[in-house]
Amino acid sequence: MLLLYAIFLNNLRINPFILKLMLIILVFLTDMNEERITEKLNILADAAKYDVSCASSGSKRKNENKGLGNASNGICHSYTEDGRCVSLLKILLTNHCIFDCAYCVSRKNNDIKRAAFTVQEVVDLTINFYRRNYIEGLFLSSGIFKDADYTMERLVRVAKKLRTEHNFNGYIHLKSIPGASDEIMNEAGLYADRLSVNLELPTEAGLKLLAPDKNQQDMIKPMGYLKNAIIKHTEEKKLFKKAPHFAPAGQSTQMIIGATPEDDNEVLHSANYFYKQFKLKRVYYSGYVPVLADKLLPALGTAVPMVRENRLYQADWLMRFYGFQVNEIVNNAQPHLDLDIDPKLAWAIRNMQAFPVDINKADLQIILRVPGIGVQSAQKITSGRKFGKLNWEHLKKMGVSLNRAKYFITCDSNQFERRDLTGENIKQFILATSQSKYLKHAQNQLNLF
Amino acid sequence: MTATALIYDGTFEGLLCAAFEVYAFKLQGVKLHAGNCYSSAFFEDVISVITDEKRASRVLKGLRERLSPMGIQRLYTAHLAGIAGEDHNLLGYIRHVFDSAVNIEEDYGNKYVVRVSELVRMMRREKHRMEAFVRFQQLGDGTYYAAVEPDFNVLPLLIRHFKSRYADQKWIIYDIKRKYGLYYDLHDTQFIEMDFADANMPGNVIAAFSEEEGIYQQLWKCYFHSVNIASRKNTRLHVRHIPKRYWKHLTEKI
Structure with a gap:
């Protein structure tokens, strides 16, 4: 480069040869730039992928003044080969980090390539991906460089630029950096749709063990501030329609499952506590993927606890949409979720006295508790039965999974289950007629060898 | 009783006119088909439905009195799917609407209501996929x-x-x-x-x-x-x- 520059200076009279050279350099530089961005994207998307949240719903941001984008019901634009949804451009601003959390790829002591995006680079990527309908918006997180406020301020700057300079109304999810000040969190809330701070581990003891630099108080502080600010802004919005949005899609968090020995009882009670205390929209459960060798952690090559993760999500759904109390799902006597069957079926088997339920009479709340009946079919049942009594055929057409439901309901038909079956019998019958998708998957893999 | 095959032009207005025809001539055992490529069975009457705006809007008015705006939108969506062989179910749905004293949108015990609900779900899903893909x-x-x-x-x-x-x-x-x-x-x-x-x-x-x-x-x-x-x-x-x-x-x- 320098040499060429010198040649150029010596030849003030520009000849065609030099011009050609300059052109080559220019093309070379753009290529370099493209390569550099590609490398950064690879590093910083790879480091961000263990954050499982991909929700892009829950915000009602409209497209204003013929700008770009809106945020509404959430769309998964693609799916990775591991079957997870790709909805947002999920990247770290940088993977430089001053912390040394044992479970994290970007931990200080891990010998990996480090990179950092500039604010403009993130803005350009977001806008250009969005215009091509690749994504719903941006999920920006970051390693912690210097200190919490400094890092948070950078994240906010990206969101601010997108909103104010590019009239971007797509979805923005920012990570709340533990320990960030109230002022900066307030600004974040004004530009972002969702904010999240990861609890990382279900209990404080677990956190102390694996993330000695972090403490739960630092995490809870921004969460508490945001909770109150969101309540305040929602009330303002009711009074003045023009009041600004403030994190309209609320807050979420994530817990790593299987890196520390907490049982499902502790995990779900912790989730329940945060749902209730901080009005969280979602708690995500992330089965630990061994990425590092550390004596505190499960060994490399340990299987990801995918079934357990799935059961936790099912339990989470029961708490949020089916009217179950956390104690009904797990408690000190039942600290673990059954891996063979889903938690609703497990609850039903433990509570056979609540069944059978008469589909044509029972309340919606009771019908929701029947294994094999989801929220939609339950609603169809309660509206459909106003027109006439329902039988097996009707239920099947409505989408009820009869192989499970049939042991727990009666309807307008004589052929219901009359045998006096114990919970254990029912479990065996159901397991015999259905096979876990996870088990099938495992067998397919074995067949390769 | 002779069977009657109704042939219509495949448009939503045409579908409404077919319903008109059924009631105007008290047709029994009707089968509805779209398009002109239908080859009739030997022993049935074939009637071509003429799409007429006045008739269509009369039927639409009747539907509006018996269904919610959402219900009409759903019927329209199910028809838009253009799936071969579904015309008959759509006509069945319209007849069920007119033959009942109350709004039947949520009568999930009825096969036409269930089928329209399925068709709408298929359309919604495809629409959502396109928004994504x-x-x-x-x-x-x-x-x-x-x-x-x-x-x-x-x-x-x-x-x-x-x-x-x-x-x-x-x-x-x-x-x-x-x-x-x-x-x-x-x-x-x-x-x-x-x-x-x-x-x-x-x-x-x-x-x-x-x-x-x-x-x-x-x-x-x-x-x-x-x-x-x-x-x-x-x-x-x-x-x-x-x-x-x-x-x-x-x-x-x-």
């Missing part, structure tokens, strides 16, 4: 172009979503299967048809894209591969979410 490519003049091949005719249902989202860019979504598209010119959307005869030469296609297009496609592919977690590989789930027939228009799967 459209991949715009920027052309030289700045217009964003996407080709799609949806299972059903969902383009009309996409207008609102794409218009409110991409309000500041010109775009085209073209249904290759049904040979028509949507074009948004920064103000309104309109239906368009294109002649691909000489545009399909590979050279022309590549030259038509903007300079940046290749870079961002490349970056998107990189991103897609980087976010995958290999130790959680689950091909079945992957394919269930993105069935293979959609792959050829997805930048990241090409």
Whole structure:
């Protein structure tokens, strides 16, 4: 480069040869730039992928003044080969980090390539991906460089630029950096749709063990501030329609499952506590993927606890949409979720006295508790039965999974289950007629060898 | 009792007129078919339904009195799907509406109500898939172009979503299967048809894209591969979410 520059200076009279050279350099530089961005994207998307949240719903941001984008019901634009949804451009601003959390790829002591995006680079990527309908918006997180406020301020700057300079109304999810000040969190809330701070581990003891630099108080502080600010802004919005949005899609968090020995009882009670205390929209459960060798952690090559993760999500759904109390799902006597069957079926088997339920009479709340009946079919049942009594055929057409439901309901038909079956019998019958998708998957893999 | 085959032109108005015919002539054992390629059985009467705006609006008025606006929208959506052999179920639904004293939208014990509900669900799903799987490519003049091949005719249902989202860019979504598209010119959307005869030469296609297009496609592919977690590989789930027939228009799967 320098040499060429010198040649150029010596030849003030520009000849065609030099011009050609300059052109080559220019093309070379753009290529370099493209390569550099590609490398950064690879590093910083790879480091961000263990954050499982991909929700892009829950915000009602409209497209204003013929700008770009809106945020509404959430769309998964693609799916990775591991079957997870790709909805947002999920990247770290940088993977430089001053912390040394044992479970994290970007931990200080891990010998990996480090990179950092500039604010403009993130803005350009977001806008250009969005215009091509690749994504719903941006999920920006970051390693912690210097200190919490400094890092948070950078994240906010990206969101601010997108909103104010590019009239971007797509979805923005920012990570709340533990320990960030109230002022900066307030600004974040004004530009972002969702904010999240990861609890990382279900209990404080677990956190102390694996993330000695972090403490739960630092995490809870921004969460508490945001909770109150969101309540305040929602009330303002009711009074003045023009009041600004403030994190309209609320807050979420994530817990790593299987890196520390907490049982499902502790995990779900912790989730329940945060749902209730901080009005969280979602708690995500992330089965630990061994990425590092550390004596505190499960060994490399340990299987990801995918079934357990799935059961936790099912339990989470029961708490949020089916009217179950956390104690009904797990408690000190039942600290673990059954891996063979889903938690609703497990609850039903433990509570056979609540069944059978008469589909044509029972309340919606009771019908929701029947294994094999989801929220939609339950609603169809309660509206459909106003027109006439329902039988097996009707239920099947409505989408009820009869192989499970049939042991727990009666309807307008004589052929219901009359045998006096114990919970254990029912479990065996159901397991015999259905096979876990996870088990099938495992067998397919074995067949390769 | 003789069976009657009703043939109509496949439009929504035509469907309403078919319903009119059924009630006007008290037809029994009716089978409804769309289009002109129907070959009749030997012993049945064949009646061609004439699509008449007055009759259609009378039936529509009747439907409005008995269904919610949402209910009519759902019937229209189910018809828009254009699935062969479903015309009869739609007519059955309309008859059920008129034969009942109350609003039957939620009568999930009735087979026509259930079928319409299924058709609407299929359409919604396809519409949602298109909202997700459209991949715009920027052309030289700045217009964003996407080709799609949806299972059903969902383009009309996409207008609102794409218009409110991409309000500041010109775009085209073209249904290759049904040979028509949507074009948004920064103000309104309109239906368009294109002649691909000489545009399909590979050279022309590549030259038509903007300079940046290749870079961002490349970056998107990189991103897609980087976010995958290999130790959680689950091909079945992957394919269930993105069935293979959609792959050829997805930048990241090409």
